[in-house]
Amino acid sequence: MSATQIDAVTLDGAGPLYDQIRRAIRDLILAGTWPPGTSVPPEHALMEKLGASRMTVHRALAQLAREGLILRRRRSGTVVASPPASHAMLDILSIPEEVGELGQAYSYRILQRRDGKASREVAARFELGRSVNVTHLTLLHFADGAPHVLEDRVIHPTAMPQVADESFAQTPPGDWLLQNSLWTQAEHAISAIAAEPDEAELLKIEAGSPCLLVERRTWNQSEPITAVRLLYPGGRHRFVGRFGPYGAV
Amino acid sequence: MSATQIDAVTLDGAGPLYDQIRRAIRDLILAGTWPPGTSVPPEHALMEKLGASRMTVHRALAQLAREGLILRRRRSGTVVASPPASHAMLDILSIPEEVGELGQAYSYRILQRRDGKASREVAARFELGRSVNVTHLTLLHFADGAPHVLEDRVIHPTAMPQVADESFAQTPPGDWLLQNSLWTQAEHAISAIAAEPDEAELLKIEAGSPCLLVERRTWNQSEPITAVRLLYPGGRHRFVGRFGPYGAV
DNA sequence: TCTTTTTATTTGCATATGCAAATGGAGCTT
DNA sequence: AAGCTCCATTTGCATATGCAAATAAAAAGA
Incomplete structure (x- = not known):
């Protein structure tokens, strides 16, 4: 000491x-x-x-x-101690782990990456100011070779300057962030939406079929770190949590 | 004492x-x-x-x-102490409260009630044995007069014998159970599904449009109390939770 | 060198003691 | 009856003390 x-x-x-x-x-x-x-x-x-x-x-x-x-x-x-990896409900914090627990082989592919000012579309989707510098990523995660979830993410380089030097070739950004960032606040939202045609094509489902949308934003002491939209094909996924009235059991 | x-x-x-x-x-x-x-x-x-x-x-x-x-x-x-009413994420335990917090007027209607052995269909939906006696209820909840959520519920009279004498005319079954039962375990599952034609008609949405399905089962010391399926029209609802890694904040 | 024993450090648990803060209720005064 | 003061009860906090359990590191032995 x-x-x-x-x-x-x-x-x-x-x-x-x-x-x-x-x-x-x-x-x-x-x-x-x-x-x-x-x-x-x-x-x-x-x-x-x-x-x-x-x-x-x-x-x-x-x-x-x-x-x-x-x-x-x-x-x-x-x-x-290290922060607890999972947290009751909805803590699909790591997609590789999530797939692994289903007993399936995990892989992923980066569809797109763009560093710099957010486009109008991306800024709107993540409620950002137009002049904010971010790293914007689109990825597809696979379980046993089949599309599992579509990820759309922005990372704030203000909080994570190392992001510029990281290719995410070895580790998907969600896991990389878990390892390299400290977060104190997170917000989750779950909703059901119909898949857009481009999303449907990537996930190999019919356009308009129901999907579960998980949106998560994390902060460290009110400084934003990352925001992510995870789109799960509806029929194949459900999130389960079990607890008692006095806390998770 | x-x-x-x-x-x-x-x-x-x-x-x-x-x-x-x-x-x-x-x-x-x-x-x-x-x-x-x-x-x-x-x-x-x-x-x-x-x-x-x-x-x-x-x-x-x-x-x-x-x-x-x-x-x-x-x-x-x-x-x-009294058990805490809400519990972080997903604790839409009381639908009247949920609607009230949106600033809308709440009402509900019982569509169907049946006491006795579960039908084959209901037994399958709630994973019950065919010979189990249950009270089966179907309800529609309204917010400002518009359909808000479709509720499909079974109550086990073994755990809640008072259910036979309760008409649910004044209080919807979810709230009645909250007031009259003690639960120690609950399980939630969330998924996205397409609305069936009959469900869509009741909720006044298009058949096949995405819905958020919340399934909840509660027990008292491993004795089942109730199981419920709540079907929310997709576009209009999202469940939000905010917390830190070391517990809800 | 490897194994065993001993030692020292650090946390865990329980007790006894004393005082402080909050407050329900009794009794008193007006 | 209304308000006030005072008292007894109960919880909250901090300290001092002593011993027990676990175990990393040092010492001793083979």
Whole structure:
């Protein structure tokens, strides 16, 4: 544990002490100051630095562990956890995984890529300003060689400057973003629409047949990262979630 | 606090003491032994009954409070909370509410009701055994007088014997069930399908146009309560959810 | 060098103690 | 009856203490 790391923990004086400690550490994690894998100072170190008792520090850390932000092991200490990959319902965050879980072989093809100012059409589709620079991608994902889902995505280079040097030849952009970006907010919308002729042709279905449209936008602290439209042929897909009234089970 | 109430709390000896206490009380709540509004014994009473220190009892109760199962107030004590009405994504649990939030006037009409053994068709649609007794209902919900969603539902009288005496003239079955049943498990599935001619006519849309199909089944401790199919005209509806990687925000 | 044993570090759990904050209800005053 | 003050109850927070369990790393042994 370096000095800089423990010095990053500062309290704001608002509310119970254990909660100040909890929030201080949580914020360091969410802001990316302590990326996944970073080791968190041991209880006695925080105790001295913050002038709190060990029980109080323990209470803060135990709660963060319950929330899944940190992992704790006796003797080895505490480390920042990796964000959970899936999240109850609708977390088809990774299409390769999704296809793999169906027991099918995954592949994908980039249909188009364009870097620069969004075209009028793309800007409208993703609710962007006309002068915003984005990377716009269109991809088709296959399961056992058959079209699985059509992906239409914009990535904001402001949040992800590395995107310019990435060809997405090895990893589809969704998975690349999962690995390389930190997000704190996401919004999902699901609707049913009829396939347009060009979309239908790519997905090898009849024009006008029902499709499930999943639109997802993600942010990091209100800075947009990416927005994606995933079009699934209707008959072949359903999204299932199971939970109890007090949270996912 | 009656004697029977505190005597219901029994530990199983497995794992940490605070967690045994937590689970014991949680189970009483989930099983319906302590329905919402029941007052939970004060810390000192549990402390004596269980032979634990107050801090340990407090730890169990504080965690249940964070999980939302109980409400605690100084001096007035602890009571069992009502289950949260909505739950992130997809919790269109109440259609009247859903319509109300759109600022539209709600109404509904029962198209059909049948009590008794499920017909072959209904049994197949809801994956029931042929000899199962159910109440089968078909309803149409309206928003500002226009068809909003088509509901097709079965209710298991085994779990809900009161259903026989309920006409659903005042309250649609979904809301009635929310008020009168306790559920511990739910499963949602969303898919996109083309409207069948009879469905299309009721919803006043074209046959074959895309619809969002939400199927939900609920159980109480593995005993089925109800299963419902909600058919939403595609263009007019989308389900939106917003959350962060560490849980709903 | 490889294996075993020991040691030291770190977290986990439970207790006892003390005080603070909130507040329902009793009792008092007007 | 209405409002006020005071008191008792209950939860909330923080500390200090002690021991237990897990285990990484060091030391000892083969």
